[in-house]
Amino acid sequence: MRGATTPAIRRLPLGRSLDRSLGCSRGLPLAATLLGLLAGPALAQEAGKDPGKEPAAPPAKTDTASAPQTYESTIANSKGETIGKIMIRDGANSLVMRLAIQAGGLPPGWHGIHFHAVGDCSDTEKFEKSKAHVNHDQSKHGLLNPDGPDEGDLPNVYANADGSVNAEVSSETPLTGEGGLRDGDGSALIIHANEDDHTSQPIGGAGSRIACAVIK
Ligand SMILES: [Cu+2]
């Protein structure tokens, strides 16, 4: 279970929560904001003790400069045939996933996609072994739900007239570590028959599970 308690940051591991809790967009330089936060109290303290002294410089923050973790997996349809792949990159504050599905892979139109809780795509007819959405804190489903989203929720993707897809989506759910997709039993990327309305329970009316990729 994640330690944070305020609603705005309850779903996020600490490293990702700071940006949100400060209320600043990713566009703003986080390092500068942190510097201000850290220097502020230090300055007040120092000034009270010794007015003539310069505040100590905050420690340098280096973790955001590290390279993103990557992960790739194939996507299987309900016949167990490979129809494409997912490519995940996970940085300090967000995970980015690219989907590449070949022509004939999906029915044309919008499809809901989610991270499901178990990395098992072996029951190809229904993909029920992947269980429900990743959801460690009983959030409601839906990116547009005021009591959501759960950690498995993602934007819809659109399959072209030929059934191919090239899409990229982001998520605050990490790949590894606390609450990560690659936990003990893994996770799965599930593609649904219909689009997700991002509001209704339990899966936004997205319908049956038609494709699956193991994330383990
Ligand atoms: Cu789903």
Ligand SMILES: [Zn+2]
């Ligand atoms: Zn959900």
